Amino acid sequence: MASAIPDRALIAGIGQTEFSRNSGRSELQLAAEASLAALDDAGLEPADVDGMVTYTLDSSGELELMRIVGVKELSYYSRAPYGGAATCAVVMHAAAAIAAGAANVVLIYRAFNERSGRRFGLPQGPAQVSPSGSFWWRWYIPFGLDTPAKWAALHFQRYMHAYGVTNEDFGHYSVACRSYAAANPNAYFYQRPITLEEHQNSRWIVEPVLRLLDCCQESDGGVALVITGRERARDLRRPPARIAAAAQCALWGGDIVSDYYHDDIAGMPEIGAIGRQLWTQSGLRPRDIQAAMLYDHFSPIVFMHLEEFGFCGRGEARDFIQSGNIGPGGSLPVNTHGGLLGEAYIHGVNHINEAVRQLRGAAVNQVSDVEHVLVSAGMSGLILGRWS
Amino acid sequence: MKRTAPLITRDDQFFWDGVAAGELRLQRCARCNRMRHPPAPVCPFCHSLDWRVDRASGRGTLYSYVIPRHTPIESGGDPVVVALIELEEGARLVSNLSGAAIDEIRNGMPVEVFFADFENGLRLHQFRPARR
Ligand SMILES: [Zn+2]
Numbered sequence: 340m341a342s343a344i345p346d347r348a349l350i351a352g353i354g355q356t357e358f359s360r361n362s363g364r365s366e367l368q369l370a371a372e373a374s375l376a377a378l379d380d381a382g383l384e385p386a387d388v389d390g391m392v393t394y395t396l397d398s399s400g401e402l403e404l405m406r407i408v409g410v411k412e413l414s415y416y417s418r419a420p421y422g423g424a425a426t427c428a429v430v431m432h433a434a435a436a437i438a439a440g441a442a443n444v445v446l447i448y449r450a451f452n453e454r455s456g457r458r459f460g461l462p463q464g465p466a467q468v469s470p471s472g473s474f475w476w477r478w479y480i481p482f483g484l485d486t487p488a489k490w491a492a493l494h495f496q497r498y499m500h501a502y503g504v505t506n507e508d509f510g511h512y513s514v515a516c517r518s519y520a521a522a523n524p525n526a527y528f529y530q531r532p533i534t535l536e537e538h539q540n541s542r543w544i545v546e547p548v549l550r551l552l553d554c555c556q557e558s559d560g561g562v563a564l565v566i567t568g569r570e571r572a573r574d575l576r577r578p579p580a581r582i583a584a585a586a587q588c589a590l591w592g593g594d595i596v597s598d599y600y601h602d603d604i605a606g607m608p609e610i611g612a613i614g615r616q617l618w619t620q621s622g623l624r625p626r627d628i629q630a631a632m633l634y635d636h637f638s639p640i641v642f643m644h645l646e647e648f649g650f651c652g653r654g655e656a657r658d659f660i661q662s663g664n665i666g667p668g669g670s671l672p673v674n675t676h677g678g679l680l681g682e683a684y685i686h687g688v689n690h691i692n693e694a695v696r697q698l699r700g701a702a703v704n705q706v707s708d709v710e711h712v713l714v715s716a717g718m719s720g721l722i723l724g725r726w727s
Numbered sequence: 728m729k730r731t732a733p734l735i736t737r738d739d740q741f742f743w744d745g746v747a748a749g750e751l752r753l754q755r756c757a758r759c760n761r762m763r764h765p766p767a768p769v770c771p772f773c774h775s776l777d778w779r780v781d782r783a784s785g786r787g788t789l790y791s792y793v794i795p796r797h798t799p800i801e802s803g804g805d806p807v808v809v810a811l812i813e814l815e816e817g818a819r820l821v822s823n824l825s826g827a828a829i830d831e832i833r834n835g836m837p838v839e840v841f842f843a844d845f846e847n848g849l850r851l852h853q854f855r856p857a858r859r
Contacts, residue, residue, distance in 0.1 A: 462798050464731065477734040478765055479821045481851055483800035484809045485731070489793060493811055493821070497791045500834045543796040591771075599811055599819050604791075 342584075345620045348434040349572060349579035350723065351444075352381025352565035353692040358527050358683030361455040362559035369450035369561035370399040371408050377563035382576030383444060388565075390415040390442030392429045394449055394686065396422060404448065415442035419587075419719070421595050422459075423634055426687030426716030431585035433566035443568060449688045450561030458557050462486055475594050487636060488554055490597035492545035494604055495639040499548065501605035502654035506547060509638040510538035511660045512673075513552045513680060516635065518666070520677025523703045527556055528681045553638040555679035562688040564695075572726065580698045581724035583711065584620035588612040588718055596636075607640070610647035613720040617713065621722045625649045629709045630697050631671055632690035634716035635678040641665075644715055645673075667704065675704040687716045691723075698725045728801055729846040739766040741780050746852050749842045751783040753816055764818035785840035786857060787814040792824060792832055805829075812838060812854055826855035 354376025356362070356369050378385060385408045391401045395418045405413065415436045419425035433445035453459060462485040463476065476490075484490060498504060517533045520526035533552060541551040572579055588609045592600040601608055618624060625648060633644040642656035650671055651659040659665070665673035676682045676693035683689055694712040696702040714721040735743050745752030755762050756770040757777035769776060791811040800807050810824040824838065837857035844850050 475765055477736075480731050481733045481849075482809055482821050482823050483730075483795060483807050484821055485800075486795075486798060488797070489795050489809065492793045493791050493809060496793055497811075497834070500791070543794075546794040546796055548793060599791075599821065 342616075342620050343438045344431065344434050344585050345583055346581055347438040347569060348566050348582045349569050349726065350430070350564055350582065350691070350695050351567045351571070351575050351579045352377040352379070352383065352577065353695045354378070354380055354563045355525070355685070355689065355692055356450070356561045358525065358558050358560040358685065358689075360527070360557075360559060362452055366451050366456070367399045367403055367407065369452070369559070370397070370404055370448045370563070373450055373561035373563035374404065374408055374446055374448050377446070377565045380577055381565040381567070382574065383565060383567075385409040386411050387444045388446045389413055390433060390436050390445035392417050392419070392432045392445060392447050394418060394422070394425045394429070395420045397449055397451070399448065399450060410446070415445065421718060423636060423687040423716055424595070424718035426634060426690065427585060427714055427719035427721045428587045429688070430564065430566065430582065430691065430721055431587055431719060434582045434585050437566060437568050445566040447564040447566065447688070448561065449686050451686070452559045453684060453686075454557040454559050456559075459487055460554070460557050479597070487596050488544050488549055491637050491640070492548035494598045495548050495637070498605045498639060498643065502657070504642070504654070504657055506550060506553070507535070507539055508657045508661075509553050509642070510535050512635070512638040512641050512665070513538050515660065515666050516674045516678040516681045519675050519704050520681025523677050523682060526677040526682040527558065528677060548639065549637055555636045555684045558683040558685060560683055560685050562685045562692055564688070564691060578699050579726050580695045581726055582721065583623070583724040584617040584722040586613050586616035586620065586720050588616070606653070607643045607647055607717060609718050610644055610715060610720075613715060613718070614648040617720050617722050621711075623711060623722060628671065628711050628713045628722070630675060630694070630706045631673050631713045631715070632694050633673055634687050634690065635674060635680055636684070638680065640717070641673065648713065648715070672704070672706045675702055675706065690714050690716075691721070694721075694723050698723055728803055730800065730849055730851060732847070732849050738768045742766055745780070746842065747850050749850075751785050751840050751852055752780045753783045753814075753818055754778050755781050762816055762818060764820060781816075783814055783816055783818075783840075787812045787838055787854075789824060789832070789834055789836045789838055790819060791834060794829065808832065810838070810854055823853050824855065825853060
């Protein structure tokens with residue numbers, strides 16, 4: 340069945356707070372600040388908003404946020420599960436609501452004090468394992484597999500085994516994204532590039548897969564987006580971005596952060612399935628994409644994204660990255676804001692803001708002639724297009 | 728040594744009862760005979776609600792492994808190796824590998840189950856290199 344989503348909705352505005360390790364204010368305030376910034380960017384008012392979407396993990400309730408920013412009436416609100424997997428799902432929910440006529444202006448927000456408050460990177464106890472949110476984690480925690488880095492590394496080790504990839508190979512991604520971050524004043528690691536030697540000298544987090552410089556930051560901050568129908572494009576303050584394709588995917592035997600039960604785990608079949616949906620919806624191919632924002636909680640996942648989407652063949656991401664393809668002037672610049680490693684970990688949504696900036700020609704590490712940007716987060720993906 | 732106790736649900740009580748009794752138990756559909764793990768109250772293949780418990784041989788191979796260096800759990804000696812085990816019955820499960828030098832650990836190495844007792848009466852299934 341053909342999707343009704345492509346090209347019915349636009350990203351009309353983007354907003355964000357500063358990214359830090361200690362915001363000094365409530366998560367609700369961060370959500371409100373980012374939301375007001377996104378509405379201002381779009382040239383819309385809180386009273387125009389009639390839909391809201393966020394993550395199941397977000398602590399700011401819809402009713403609370405409405406009350407403090409002045410949204411009057413919602414006809415649609417939903418939440419997307421599984422942590423960062425929700426990155427592009429929130430846009431899909433909003434675009435689907437608009438295509439279905441359930442809402443006209445949807446506000447997406449994600450804000451947290453993930454560094455100064457509850458840190459995801461520290462061991463998760465059984466009390467944090469809810470049956471709906473993290474089904475199989477309870478099978479792992481007694482064995483000391485109790486952080487996202489550990490869950491993910493046990494999966495990635497199989498990728499390294501299958502293709503002879505080393506931790507040093509992963510370091511080439513870290514160096515590339517930190518180089519972009521070094522030029523981005525909004526990045527936590529602004530003006531702080533790293534060398535491959537520094538990567539290799541950073542301490543092991545999970546041997547033999549992840550060193551410190553393979554791991555994303557833990558950050559405080561908020562990000563928001565405003566989604567509206569394409570017929571409103573003329574009313575907007577800034578050039579919008581087309582939502583050319585939007586997809587979610589869950590597969591039988593899949594898991595969260597980890598992936599231990601598919602027949603072959605030297606890849607991420609959910610991303611492959613997202614890719615097939617995105618190419619079908621948009622009618623595009625990998626060569627039509629000028630930049631990609633790929634969920635990079637840990638550097639190895641970028642390798643899997645590149646291969647599953649067909650930007651390179653299986654096991655070839657190492658060579659693709661080392662040949663300079665993802666850097667400035669390469670065939671596919673990746674995470675040009677610095678990614679979750681270099682800019683900030685705002686649970687992936689800051690990737691979408693960067694995609695919009697690239698399409699507006701307003702990025703600090705601007706790629707030339709950007710028509711389409713792919714955004715992916717493992718269980719959800721987008722292709723955004725330049726408005727003309 | 729201390730470990731975090733598993734969160735046990737009604738659907739997997741049989742598994743942990745087996746571990747406490749020193750047995751690795753797998754769930755098998757009573758109608759179509761197919762094995763499933765992690766446990767589930769319904770057979771995903773034929774949708775039967777009826778199932779039985781088989782005792783696994785405890786033999787398998789190492790499918791993947793990692794050595795957590797940040798926030799490792801207490802080991803009292805060598806670092807804890809977290810292992811993804813593929814049992815010869817086909818199921819994969821997360822456990823620990825002990826008794827192997829780190830530079831001898833290889834994906835595919837034959838392993839066998841044993842049971843270890845931790846603080847507060849907690850018993851867990853663990854794996855070691857298979858004895859020839
Ligand atoms: Zn059955």
